[in-house]
Amino acid sequence: MANPFKDLGELQRDIESYLRTNRTAMYNNSKRISDFFEMACYNNIVRFYENNGYEISLRNLKSNKFVYKTTTAGNPANYSYFEVKRKIGNIDLIFEIRHNINVQSYHANDTFTTPDISIIKPNSILIDTTFYTNARRYFYIKNRSLISFCEVKNFNPYPELLFSYIGVVNELRPYLLTQRRFVNNKHIASSLMISGKSNSHTDRIIANLQSRYHINILCDLFNIGGxxxxxxxxxxxxxx
Structure with missing residues (x-):
């Protein structure tokens, strides 16, 4: 089985190459390979929207540098993000592609999880000062502000990983757990993005899950992400 852990320098060059086309630079705030893979997946989601006819804009740069939010903690205002816009008639539809944003559960208002990548409605991040016992601020979005989300895993796929992802889908977007018809499709469906290549057993599981549910499970992205x-x-x- 192919090694899912791509050379760190090669992965960083991929990220910087994409950001250079957007006339900015990467703020190097992490050395962990998993973070760099997450950044690369984030950029691939942006490419998806670009290829789908959205206008792409970089927002909240710091000294003309794009700062990735590679942690679940921290104020989102301190990090950069991409804005995507599509025009329908005279109406501009605007969304934000965010990194590590806390999202409210579909089922319970006081329960949250943090997808690696979220497509959200603009200006929807809220602050809660009662979440922590010490009144520290908690940044989150309501479930209705979530458009879609992606989970990123720097592993070779294995059964428990695939099945646990379905639990996250159930918590945030349970209606995707049926194969239904979606009209005017312009957003990526919830996706599990995996660095490593699957084997014959996980291939069968992936095919089964994707046939039952309206989701994407994308493997071998170190090699074929582009x-x-x-x-x-x-x-x-x-x-x-």
Whole structure:
């Protein structure tokens, strides 16, 4: 089985190359390979929207540098994000692609989880000063402000990882756990993005889950991430 852990320098060059096309630079705030893979997946989601006809803008740069939020903690105002915009008639539809934002459960208002990548409604981040016992601020969005989300795992896929992802989908977007028809699809469906290549057993599990649920499970992204989200193949990814 192929090693899922890509050379750190190669992965960083991939990220910096994409940001250079947007006339900015990466603020190097992490040395962990898993963080760099998460950044690369974040950029691939941006590419998906770009290929789907959205106008892409970088927001909240710091000294003209894009600062990734590679931690679940911290004030989102201290980090950069991408804004995507699509025009329908005279109406501009605007969304934000955010990194590590706390999202309220679909089922319970006082329960939260933090997807690695979230597509959200603009200006929807709220502050709660009662979440922690010491009145520290908790930043989150309500479930209705979530458009879609992606989980990123720097592993080879294995059964428990695949099944646990379905639990996150149930918590945030339970209606995706049926195969239903989505009209005017322009957002990526909830996706599990995995660095490593699957084996025959996990291939069967992935095929089974994707046949039952309206989700994407995307493997081997270290090797074929650019192809998966490229102009010639991005339409194979399920949308909502």
């Amino acid at each position: 192809v998966t989200f490229g102009r010639n193949s991005f339409r194979r990814v399920k949308t909502v």
